[in-house]
Amino acid sequence: MDTGEVLEIFREAGAVLEGHFILTSGLRSPVFLQKARVFMHADKTERLCRALADKVRAEVPGRIDYVVGPAIGGLIPAYETSRHLGVPAIWVERENGVFRLRRFEIEKGARVVIVEDIVTTGLSIRETITCLRDIGADVVAAACIIDRSAGKTDVGVPLVALAEYEVPAYPADNLPPELAKLPAVKPGSRNI
């Protein structure tokens, strides 16, 4: 599946939003990929995650013990991708703002692949890696449906992206005038 097909699925689902968005990194963007509008459709989610699992299998050498999804956005794609990889899916969730593996125990040295929905700065993946390494996991790779940095973000482990789609994002104090005049909304769950 190429970037065009992935974006077509997002467009069909009405998931490519335009306006003024506050991203989880604090950056502002005129485009927001509302993945929830894709993940509400099991058939679309299955097509995307089957293709992502194939790419992970092709690019990540060695055994995978767990797929880990960062809540909330990573929950559904991690679960569905794990189904195609034939391994269990677990998740990290925020406790006082910090990702924790609250509901599961994994053995030291477990080989894990993080599966995210969208990557912009890679901050959420880096936070997930910190959490997993603190408990002794071996993070062998990360994967995502869409990489908005188009390959520019370094998360510290190999990143497998089903699609690369570069979208502008700006610091809050350096907005283009057409963005500054729109009211800003923050769709994600960080700090809620």
Ligand SMILES: O=P(O)(O)OC[C@H]1O[C@H](OP(=O)(O)OP(=O)(O)O)[C@H](O)[C@@H]1O
């Ligand atoms: O690469 P980054 O700069 O970290 O941006 C991408 C992250 O932003 C979104 O999560 P968000 O924290 O907005 O909440 P959500 O998972 O509930 O959507 C998305 O699910 C990714 O986790």
Ligand SMILES: O=C(O)c1cc(=O)[nH]c(=O)[nH]1
């Ligand atoms: O960077 C983000 O927070 C972000 C961007 C995007 O397009 N979609 C999303 O869910 N989060």
Ligand SMILES: [Mg+2]
């Ligand atoms: Mg998220």
